[in-house]
Amino acid sequence: MFRCIVLIPSYNSGALLRRTVASVLAVWPDIVVVTDGSTDGSDQTLEDMLPLHPGLKVLHLAHNGGKGQAVLHGAQWAMRAGYTHVLTMDADGQHPAQSVPDFISVAQRNPGSLVLGVPVFGPEAPALRVWGRKLSNLLIGMETHGAIEDCLFGFRVYPAKAMIAVLEASRFMRGFDFDPEVALCMVWQGVPALNKPAAVQYFNVEQGGISHFHYVRDNARLIFMHLRLLFTWVWRACCGKPPRSL
Structure with a gap:
């Protein structure tokens, strides 16, 4: 039986976390928030919502382990709770809560598939962020024969079992x-x-916008990832084997 829960990883998201959760609750009842070592007290802003929304669950990680670690933790909990799919979205309000039911409906009709959001940027989107993702999308598109149109947008529905298997098999x-x-x-x-x-919306500092993306550290990590995956793709192609991650 198809069951989907919205999974929101959060690290020091401030007031935006409560606003994001409230916007999702208006359209979907099942949410799991994973606070990834947050120290700003943002998780406490959800406490009064818990008794009113039985489908809302908050999980706490003691130390910040990164977005992927938080999603893995939340997906593992979701599977144990009987959910088959997770829709991931960021805590900062950039992703469209109003599109949650539509994305989940597509996943329900295609339960074995990834449903990947392709961002439609507004005029407020930083040009550096928009253009910076083009190279990543070019490389990922080449390595997947165009199957993935945007590789960085985190608004997605995953079959939980398949996603967990990929994450548990890798140290990356x-x-x-x-x-x-x-x-x-x-x-x-x-x-x-x-x-x-x-749709995607960017908030400036005055609107409470928060970004934990470190341009030097995280771009270096992404470059290393692309080099590693490109090597894997080329090597497996030369050997006549289907690609696998390192």
Whole structure:
């Protein structure tokens, strides 16, 4: 039986966490929030919501392990609780809560597939962020024969069992490299990918916008990821074997 829960990893998301959770609760009752070693007290802003929403669950990780680690923890809990799929979205309000039911409906009709959001940017989107993702998408598109249109957008529905298997088999995909690599590896494992447009909104500092992306550290991590995956793809292709992650 198909059951989907919205999974929101959060690290020091401030007031945006409560706003994001409230916006999802307006359209979908089942949510698991994973606070990834947060120290700003943002998880406590959800306490009064828990008695009113039985489908809302908050999990706490003592130490910050990265987005991929938080998603893995939440997905493992979701599977134990009987959910078959997880829709991941960021805690910072950039992803469209109003599209949650539509994405889950697509996943229900295609339960063996990834449903990947393709961002539709507004005029407020930072040009550096928009153009910076083009190279990643070019490389991932080449390595998956165009199956993945956008590799960095975290608004997605995953078959939980397949995603957990990919994550548990790798020592990578625990930080900002999670979104591109997990999708690529699942496609390499034979999971079909469906690409669906979704609006994205960026908030400035005055609006409470928060970003934990470190341009030097995390871009270096992404470059290392692409070199590693490109090597894997080329080597396996030369050997006549299907690609697998390192």
